[in-house]
Amino acid sequence: MMGERRVAQEALFYEFSLERHVPTEHWVRAIDRFVDLSDIRAHLRPFYSEIGRPSIDPELMIRMLLIGYCFGIRSERRLCEEVHLNLAYRWFCRLGLEGDVPDHSTFSKNRHGRFRDSDLLRELFETTVRRCIAEGLVGGEGFAVDASLIKADANKQCSAEASEPVDWDDLARTRRSVREYLDTLDEAAWGAASETRPKFVSRSDPAAQWTGALKGHAFFAYATNYLIDLDHAVIVDVEASRAIRQAEVGSARTMLDRTLERFGLWPARLAADSAYGSAENLAWLVHERGIEPHIPVFDKSQRSDGTFSRSDFAYDHARDLYTCPGGKELRQRQKVYRTERPLVDENGLMRYHASKFACDACSLKPQCCPITPARKILRSIHEGARDMARDIAQTDAYVVSRRERKKVEMLFAHLKRILRLDRLRLRGPNGARDEFHLAAAAQNLRKLAKLLPNGTQVRAA
CATH class of the missing domain: 3.30.420.10 (Ribonuclease H-like superfamily/Ribonuclease H)
Incomplete structure (x- = not known):
């Protein structure tokens, strides 16, 4: 037997509880327990006039923005529509059943004014x-x-x-x-x-x-x-x-x-x-x-052409020099200059040079510096911190x-x-x-x- 057609009828009185309507396991309830906006009015009070028409509740706007970012509602125009229709969002925003949702343009006006002047969103985070x-x-x-x-x-x-x-x-x-x-x-x-x-x-x-x-x-x-x-x-x-x-x-x-x-x-x-x-x-x-x-460590000293990399040279902290795989020493000063040159360049790098005479007589020169007269090693003034990071x-x-x-x-x-x-x-x-x-x-x-x-x-x- 076909049921009778149901027609919605207006009632004189309704008994509806928004608190009971929102499920206890809904995300808005879980999030609401950790949203404390009790200090927002004191934080914004210096940025409001003492006279004039009352403004829209700033706590309402912040709660609406949290709804938008928590649930991926990117458009503020759509956010206003969702809060208007969704009872759970109304409960979170403390609007009740008859509360008015502010116009979307209100967010822009406050964002470019009071919210940024007071650094409110930073305080919220x-x-x-x-x-x-x-x-x-x-x-x-x-x-x-x-x-x-x-x-x-x-x-x-x-x-x-x-x-x-x-x-x-x-x-x-x-x-x-x-x-x-x-x-x-x-x-x-x-x-x-x-x-x-x-x-x-x-x-x-x-x-x-x-x-x-x-x-x-x-x-x-x-x-x-x-x-x-x-x-x-x-x-x-x-x-x-x-x-x-x-x-x-x-x-x-x-x-x-x-x-x-x-x-x-x-x-x-x-x-x-x-x-x-x-x-x-x-x-x-x-x-x-x-x-x-x-x-x-951000390091570009490793070579891929088959020649020795900087990691193949041993550094002696006490003597401040490198020793190559052939046993030759690389120092910052191999000769005395009439005008002394700085040991550290503008990029914070020190240069250790081998002797040309030692490199010419070395059998490992084709694997070390085949196209240069002598081998040179660059070392940062912050190499101690880099070595610590390598050890870690x-x-x-x-x-x-x-x-x-x-x-x-x-x-x-x-x-x-x-x-x-x-x-x-x-x-x-x-x-x-x-x-x-x-x-x-x-x-x-x-x-x-x-x-x-x-x-x-x-x-x-």
């Missing part, structure tokens, strides 16, 4: 780090650092070649991203990171770096730099920079110093890839910060660090595949910082919800 520390998820003994490229909101069609003159001052009058680019020309993580000019410069977002580092089609990109604790892969700091190695190394130093200043965390060891294994960076870690570098690389602890370092790469994969941050929506250095701070805060909140489920099995939304 650091709040998640403090909560992770309080919950015992940060050991503080071993850290790992790495960078990943994120495509910028720029394309080649709206770009200029490096040799093409561009009136940046004129563009800065109408484009916020150009003004931010001009303001960061002297910063170590941006304009001052390298004097090498890229092949193309974007007119819409000139701080973005033209790069072909992914071995495919080149594109404009920023670099997000993560410093993580190796115990549970908690992100303890995040930094935006240009997508070049020098800027990424400088960002690692900034994050290590800031982590010590803000949270009192001083790691005993740091794991990273060979991009961070330059002599200067290793010396900074060892001599200035006392951190063990579990990092491959032979230990079992280094093998463990190399395996644990993959945790930061997994965070980048999660960032791009799950949170969908494979391309930036905002332009300029400040836009990149805002997106990276929110994404790192979302990842830490999801980490807390996963590791501390409060006795329930957390499921995806």
